[in-house]
Amino acid sequence: MVPNRLPRQITGALVAALLLLPVPTVAGPESLDGVARLRLASLADAMYDGQPSWTVEAERLPELSMLVEHIAAYIDEEGYGSGDVPSEVSMQADFGAQRSLQSGRYYPATDVVELNERFLTDPAWTDRPWLGVLVHEMVHAQGYPVEAQVQLITMEILATMANDGYPGALLELTDRLRRQAILSAWWLAAYEHDALPTRLATTNPFPYCRMGCTPISGDTSSVSETRQAIYDPAELRRALARERFWLKRSQRDYDVVLGSYVAEPLGVLLETACGDGLESKLTRDDSSPPIFPSVDDMRAFLKELAWC
Numbered sequence: 096m097v098p099n100r101l102p103r104q105i106t107g108a109l110v111a112a113l114l115l116l117p118v119p120t121v122a123g124p125e126s127l128d129g130v131a132r133l134r135l136a137s138l139a140d141a142m143y144d145g146q147p148s149w150t151v152e153a154e155r156l157p158e159l160s161m162l163v164e165h166i167a168a169y170i171d172e173e174g175y176g177s178g179d180v181p182s183e184v185s186m187q188a189d190f191g192a193q194r195s196l197q198s199g200r201y202y203p204a205t206d207v208v209e210l211n212e213r214f215l216t217d218p219a220w221t222d223r224p225w226l227g228v229l230v231h232e233m234v235h236a237q238g239y240p241v242e243a244q245v246q247l248i249t250m251e252i253l254a255t256m257a258n259d260g261y262p263g264a265l266l267e268l269t270d271r272l273r274r275q276a277i278l279s280a281w282w283l284a285a286y287e288h289d290a291l292p293t294r295l296a297t298t299n300p301f302p303y304c305r306m307g308c309t310p311i312s313g314d315t316s317s318v319s320e321t322r323q324a325i326y327d328p329a330e331l332r333r334a335l336a337r338e339r340f341w342l343k344r345s346q347r348d349y350d351v352v353l354g355s356y357v358a359e360p361l362g363v364l365l366e367t368a369c370g371d372g373l374e375s376k377l378t379r380d381d382s383s384p385p386i387f388p389s390v391d392d393m394r395a396f397l398k399e400l401a402w403c
């Protein structure tokens with residue numbers, strides 16, 4: 096069933112705040128680590144280009160209530176949750192002043208997940224995948240408050256769904272991977288970080304520019320060149336607009352935002368999937384014991400991609 100025709104309110108599972116994945120800007124020699132990220136972006140992009148469009152894939156999705164149950168089951172099977180579904184999931188959230196900032200949100204007090212209504216109503220958004228946003232918010236609903244942890248789990252769940260052949264999952268996974276790889280390379284270059292983080296935070300950082308935003312001090316030109324080669328003109332235009340929004344109008348520190356939503360989860364994910372595994376624990380807000388991330392589906396996918 097087409098999501099647009101779905102009932103707006105659905106009984107089911109849950110969610111949390113999610114971000115639009117932004118994209119980069121200008122200039123310079125980035126670290127070897129950044130070069131590696133760009134290679135990853137190219138590999139993911141090649142697979143992404145072989146996928147049907149999101150508009151096509153969305154037609155294959157079951158109706159929202161069933162989709163929510165399926166995602167909850169995947170999260171449970173992978174050992175990241177209890178299989179609970181949120182009490183309500185809706186795709187009609189009008190986020191007002193946050194309409195360009197927020198893709199979705201989970202409200203723990205009411206166990207409600209809301210996705211930005213623009214995914215279904217705004218012609219500029221209807222070709223944007225939202226499956227990953229739904230998974231992200233449903234991971235929050237399993238009791239995970241830390242964004243970097245939720246982002247990592249989301250990628251593993253998407254990989255699980257993609258490996259299982261679930262509609263739209265491979266498209267979403269490859270799209271996220273290429274974007275996150277490019278953004279990570281940009282983050283490394285722009286803010287002169289030495290390498291991607293290899294530990295997961297246990298609390299969310301404060302993302303606002305209290306004392307002024309972190310200035311861009313590095314040269315991002317080579318990242319920009321690669322980005323230009325990977326994105327088609329429309330994607331690049333949108334990416335640059337997103338970047339301007341984050342840097343100039345979001346009131347958030349883009350260094351912090353990219354660090355916690357993109358660089359940290361990607362760094363830990365790649366280390367865990369392709370290396371010996373990390374000691375990172377996932378923390379939930381109840382009395383559940385900490386969970387050690389298992390990313391076997393991402394490992395299989397990254398091997399298929401010839402990354403590890």
Ligand SMILES: [Zn+2]
Pocket residue numbers: 111112113114231235242245
């Ligand atoms: Zn979130």
